[in-house]
Amino acid sequence: MCRRRCEKGGYAGACRDRDSEDESNTEVEADRFCEQGPMLTDILHRVVSNPTIYDTVQLVVGVSPHLDRRLAANLGETPARPTILDVGGGTGLPPSLWPAGATYVCMDIDPVKLAGFRRKDRPGVALRGDATHLPVRTGSVDVVVCKNVTHHLRDAQVPPLFQESARVLKPGGRMLFIDAVRAPERWRSRALWRFDRGAHPRLVATLRQSMAARFDIAHWEVFAYYHRYVFGVGVPL
Template sequence: MENRLFIQLAHKLVAYPQVYDLVQNLVGVKQVQGHMQPFLAHLENQLVLDVGSGTGLYRSVLPAEVDYIGLDLDPMKLVGLQERVQDRLGILLADATRICLQDKCVDVALCVFLGHHLTDEQVKALMRELARVVNGHLLFVEPLNRPQSKVSNLLWFYDRGSHPRTLSTWQSFLKRDFDIEEQQVFSIYHEYLLCWCKPKQIA
């Protein structure tokens, strides 16, 4: 009972943008950004959609010359995004499984640490929507379920997301709608999957 109350309190605290950013930095977001950067450094004057953007922690990985749309369901996080990013910014308070954008209208999408908050059916809907709106590539990053790691298990225990998944499960979800052009698995505290994907061509 005490553990559950503590977790509920922790989740409420993390809802505040400043606390959220602090926690993300403590669990290694800078190292994750380092793995993302080579895929994004070449972008110029392109439109980037960040689904589940939160406070826009990954905007700093992108060149200044891109237009950035942050999409999130949490209005408090989007307030933090507005404080972090002032230029070339669009904001969508919306559900990532029902993206209110036209087909093939964004050059690149980021989906970082969103999937483990979603059920299987929601993940399928997310992938369909991303494949619909993306004209170029998706950069997808997720922590993996690694039960043998005590540190990873502890992080999952306190994580607001309740759907940790294995490498093969995430690959299956992605391959329904995307071709994976490059894949990395790396470790910080969690083990992470990074995929650089292109939407499948519809025959």
């Protein structure tokens, strides 16, 4: 009823107040839900750690296509038959993102996620490894992809991630970096962080500074979809 009256020109101020009240109530309920305690959080973490459920959540929430479009636009600008190292790749990127003839290496520290990648029977190599100590030769990779990884790392682990990524890249190689950042003013983001396995969201400026210590940043973008995200493209210094 409130919406119909607004369309007729009446009670506009009341409708605005009602909309604000509804948004405020939703925010309060979200924060209250987030305070249910560590038991619920632990249960959700265990459920989502299943690779099939993890992929389904990414698809239903609809975030991955927005992130992957940015990656695809830059993965096309690579040498012929490039080697792509996906650091913290989880269950892997869709093959449709890779250039023709690419060698794709999905590296993750979680063997369960890598098993999920193998079950997809996609082309590519599954490699278990630590993002801060990459088990890859120096100067052997054309592109390093790092998608939604740094929020899983402690502060002391972030510089080694960028250092190692720069080390393994060939001259002229590029790092494609995406992660969600702290946005406490966004209640949806607060709710998602509460139940995310990553406990270390950072500010935009902090991540840019960390990347700039090892890379010449050719592109830097901030966008929002539930979370607020940064997307950076860098060439090793």
